[in-house]
Amino acid sequence: MPEKKPLILITNDDGYQAKGIKELTACLRDLGELIVFAPDKARSGMSSAITSSMPLMYSLIRKEEGLTVYSCTGTPVDCVKLAVNEVTGRRPDLLVSGINHGGNMSIAVNYSGTMGAAAEGCIFGIPSLGVSLLDFLADADFTESCRLGHAVARQVLRDGLPDGTYLNLNVPKLPHVKGIKVCRQSRGRWEHEYMHTETPHDQPAFWLTGDFKDAEPVHPDNDTLALHYGYASLVPCKIDVTDYGFMQQLRLTVG
Amino acid sequence: MPEKKPLILITNDDGYQAKGIKELTACLRDLGELIVFAPDKARSGMSSAITSSMPLMYSLIRKEEGLTVYSCTGTPVDCVKLAVNEVTGRRPDLLVSGINHGGNMSIAVNYSGTMGAAAEGCIFGIPSLGVSLLDFLADADFTESCRLGHAVARQVLRDGLPDGTYLNLNVPKLPHVKGIKVCRQSRGRWEHEYMHTETPHDQPAFWLTGDFKDAEPVHPDNDTLALHYGYASLVPCKIDVTDYGFMQQLRLTVG
Numbered sequence: 001m002p003e004k005k006p007l008i009l010i011t012n013d014d015g016y017q018a019k020g021i022k023e024l025t026a027c028l029r030d031l032g033e034l035i036v037f038a039p040d041k042a043r044s045g046m047s048s049a050i051t052s053s054m055p056l057m058y059s060l061i062r063k064e065e066g067l068t069v070y071s072c073t074g075t076p077v078d079c080v081k082l083a084v085n086e087v088t089g090r091r092p093d094l095l096v097s098g099i100n101h102g103g104n105m106s107i108a109v110n111y112s113g114t115m116g117a118a119a120e121g122c123i124f125g126i127p128s129l130g131v132s133l134l135d136f137l138a139d140a141d142f143t144e145s146c147r148l149g150h151a152v153a154r155q156v157l158r159d160g161l162p163d164g165t166y167l168n169l170n171v172p173k174l175p176h177v178k179g180i181k182v183c184r185q186s187r188g189r190w191e192h193e194y195m196h197t198e199t200p201h202d203q204p205a206f207w208l209t210g211d212f213k214d215a216e217p218v219h220p221d222n223d224t225l226a227l228h229y230g231y232a233s234l235v236p237c238k239i240d241v242t243d244y245g246f247m248q249q250l251r252l253t254v255g
Numbered sequence: 256m257p258e259k260k261p262l263i264l265i266t267n268d269d270g271y272q273a274k275g276i277k278e279l280t281a282c283l284r285d286l287g288e289l290i291v292f293a294p295d296k297a298r299s300g301m302s303s304a305i306t307s308s309m310p311l312m313y314s315l316i317r318k319e320e321g322l323t324v325y326s327c328t329g330t331p332v333d334c335v336k337l338a339v340n341e342v343t344g345r346r347p348d349l350l351v352s353g354i355n356h357g358g359n360m361s362i363a364v365n366y367s368g369t370m371g372a373a374a375e376g377c378i379f380g381i382p383s384l385g386v387s388l389l390d391f392l393a394d395a396d397f398t399e400s401c402r403l404g405h406a407v408a409r410q411v412l413r414d415g416l417p418d419g420t421y422l423n424l425n426v427p428k429l430p431h432v433k434g435i436k437v438c439r440q441s442r443g444r445w446e447h448e449y450m451h452t453e454t455p456h457d458q459p460a461f462w463l464t465g466d467f468k469d470a471e472p473v474h475p476d477n478d479t480l481a482l483h484y485g486y487a488s489l490v491p492c493k494i495d496v497t498d499y500g501f502m503q504q505l506r507l508t509v510g
Contacts, residue, residue: 055460
């Protein structure tokens with residue numbers, strides 16, 4: 001009996017028709033049997049949002065040897081939940097989310113639907129990886145991000161990941177990336193977040209925008225800095241957000 | 256000159272009209288000047304989702320001595336961002352999100368809009384706390400959760416919190432809670448997540464539901480267990496999700 005090919009679940013937050021997920025799918029074909037299960041439209045900035053106020057639906061888009069593509073009415077996390085519960089049949093051996101049109105370094109991991117999907121895969125016990133390119137354009141060049149995403153995906157498929165840990169790969173917008181640097185999530189936040197506008201009835205209305213402010217621009221393990229210097233950044237992320245250090249201190253004053 | 260009263264920002268994910276936020280607001284009146292800035296409708300399960308595809312609007316609901324109430328068209332995180340950027344005038348001294356109708360222990364912190372708002376407050380450098388009651392009912396009894404939420408809010412206002420750390424308080428549905436236990440986020444996930452239903456056109460449709468499965472039911476620091484034994488659980492949570500331990504190991508094989 002031939003060994004079963006690895007089963008790879010692919011999703012994203014830009015929707016199943018985005019160039020990033022199509023290029024990712026094409027480049028991962030040699031690693032296993034692929035199931036693409038992705039939102040039917042762009043769902044950026046959805047973090048780990050889930051849909052409980054309405055039912056979800058999904059549609060088969062196409063099926064060929066080694067690849068099946070579905071679209072789903074839900075968020076990126078909904079896609080992972082629904083695919084694993086109802087569609088894949090067995091637990092996938094790998095989940096790759098992306099390639100996102102736009103970076104998800106630093107605190108962006110908190111808001112990103114791409115990374116929400118990767119976190120959800122991790123909660124299911126699937127070795128999971130999010131891949132993002134620092135280019136928002138619809139026709140961005142994914143050549144380097146595919147090359148590096150493929151390398152990390154292959155390694156994760158071979159070695160696995162610790163229980164409760166998933167990976168965040170960000171790739172700079174460059175024709176030649178210098179390599180991958182293992183980093184930590186840099187500290188920072190957005191400032192000047194809203195553009196002021198008005199409704200047709202002269203009511204104020206606020207569009208989210210803003211400038212990212214790095215809180216520690218010279219820290220050597222900083223993912224934002226690695227990207228600035230032409231490296232891809234790879235940050236291992238944990239599902240468990242408990243602050244164990246402060247937990248001990250808090251015990252002295254509470255309960 | 257009299258000292259300025261502390262400024263407290265209150266939000267939630269059940270909407271500004273929910274009983275939980277109204278009771279919370281009433282019980283925090285003695286701690287400072289309150290601004291309630293909350294979604295105009297229920298936005299449960301929104302995690303740290305943000306709205307960038309359309310502009311946000313907000314409305315003044317009422318204003319009285321020491322209390323101003325606004326509703327906003329966005330998610331819980333949108334509410335925090337918009338309030339701090341455009342409405343509060345100065346950085347609030349405390350953010351309290353809740354009281355949520357329903358528990359947010361264990362992995363629920365990942366999906367919860369209540370906790371998304373608390374995390375966002377923390378990113379702004381505001382000492383931030385989410386409060387949830389393990390009762391989904393619209394007319395739940397918030398007496399104990401108000402008493403404990405008030406105690407923790409008062410302590411946080413006095414002592415502050417470490418930079419990048421926020422608190423998750425969950426209160427069991429009991430007439431008399433035994434006290435507060437400082438815990439860590441227990442490991443677990445939901446199983447059997449979808450109820451199968453159909454559209455009027457005989458298409459399958461899937462409602463999110465599911466049973467929470469605790470992965471380590473006897474761990475002494477487990478928040479789910481503390482709640483089971485009649486205590487409120489208090490978990491300090493970190494914005495930085497980097498897995499520092501695995502980062503060192505990953506360096507040996509990548510880059």
